[in-house]
Amino acid sequence: xxxxxxxxxxxxxxxxxxxxxxxRQLVRTDGARALYVAEHLELLNNYARQFFGExxxxxxxxxxxxxxxxLRAERYSLxxxxxxxxxxxxxxxxxxxxxxxxxxxxxxxxxxxxVARIVEESIxxxxxxxxxxxxxxxxxxxxxNIAEDGEPTRNTVPVTVERNGCISSIxxxxxxxxxxxxxxxxxxxxxxxxxxxxxxxxxLRRSEVVVREILCEELASLDELMYVDTRGITSIIxxxxxxxxxxxxxxxxxxxx
Numbered sequence: 001x002x003x004x005x006x007x008x009x010x011x012x013x014x015x016x017x018x019x020x021x022x023x024r025q026l027v028r029t030d031g032a033r034a035l036y037v038a039e040h041l042e043l044l045n046n047y048a049r050q051f052f053g054e055x056x057x058x059x060x061x062x063x064x065x066x067x068x069x070x071l072r073a074e075r076y077s078l079x080x081x082x083x084x085x086x087x088x089x090x091x092x093x094x095x096x097x098x099x100x101x102x103x104x105x106x107x108x109x110x111x112x113x114x115v116a117r118i119v120e121e122s123i124x125x126x127x128x129x130x131x132x133x134x135x136x137x138x139x140x141x142x143x144x145n146i147a148e149d150g151e152p153t154r155n156t157v158p159v160t161v162e163r164n165g166c167i168s169s170i171x172x173x174x175x176x177x178x179x180x181x182x183x184x185x186x187x188x189x190x191x192x193x194x195x196x197x198x199x200x201x202x203x204l205r206r207s208e209v210v211v212r213e214i215l216c217e218e219l220a221s222l223d224e225l226m227y228v229d230t231r232g233i234t235s236i237i238x239x240x241x242x243x244x245x246x247x248x249x250x251x252x253x254x255x256x257x
Contacts, residue, residue, distance in 0.1 A: 022087040022131045023047055025192070026099060026230040027067070028107060031078045034067040039192045044088055046190075047128050057092045070096055081105055083230050087131070104232060107193070109253035112155075113237035113246065116170060116225070117144040118216065119158045123168050127189035137172035157227075159239060166213040170227040170236070177214050178224035178248045185211045193228045200255050207248075224248055 025040040038060040048056045067084055076082060081102040087095045104110070119140050124133055140158035157171040167175045168188040175186040176197070183201045185194065201209045219225070224244045225236040233253060235246040 020089055022089050023129055024131055024134060025086045025129055027084045027086050028230050029082045032068045032071045034064045036192050037063045043190055043192060052090050054091045056088055058094050066096055107232050108256055109233045109249055113235050114155055114157045116157050116159045116236045116239035118161050118240055121160050122162055123160055161216045165216045167216055173227040173229045175214050176226045177222045179222050182208050182210050184214055186214045187211050197228050200252055
């Protein structure tokens with residue numbers, strides 16, 4: 001199953017289709033039902049004209065239908081939540097591939113609290129949702145997960161810092177910081193999940209939602225540092241000697257129930 005990719009509803013060997021340029025989103029399912037597909041396609045359409053010279057004609061209904069068919073054909077459990085990679089190769093060509101089965105039955109706070117390490121790199125194309133950006137993040141992830149003895153690890157995530165000292169991404173996602181009453185979103189990486197979290201934050205009392213640059217020099221003064229992606233909210237436990245709480249992360253988790 002892991003070696004299968006579905007292109008416009010037909011199954012192929014996944015490795016045969018690597019190397020082609022594409023836009024991508026990771027889509028979460030509730031059982032066999034793909035969630036927020038219209039919102040994912042709307043975000044991709046913001047980039048489609050730039051990359052393909054035309055709008056995407058694939059519909060949310062098509063994606064939802066094909067995800068359902070794929071999970072049933074590949075005999076994935078319909079009682080679990082899955083994460084699907086949606087690739088858009090052009091106006092009307094797409095592919096689907098199951099990336100993983102989630103350990104959690106809903107979008108919320110993950111139990112894992114990784115350590116973060118700073119990497120001084122500029123994110124390509126301002127974090128546009130491309131295959132190139134996904135590979136860039138994977139390379140950085142491998143780089144920060146080499147221990148001093150040279151052995152690979154997997155509990156560290158990369159924090160990219162631009163030349164001007166601004167934190168542009170955490171593991172390829174939008175950095176979110178808690179500083180006093182402020183919930184700060186860095187303005188760099190667009191995602192459907194960030195929009196959902198912003199809507200939840202806007203409902204919280206005694207909190208102020210701010211979109212601004214987060215500076216590397218601020219790391220030691222932050223109360224919390226986190227990011228959000230298709231898997232859920234990930235709260236950082238430590239970054240470059242600064243240790244963080246997860247109080248607001250837990251508040252956000254409860255607010256989404």
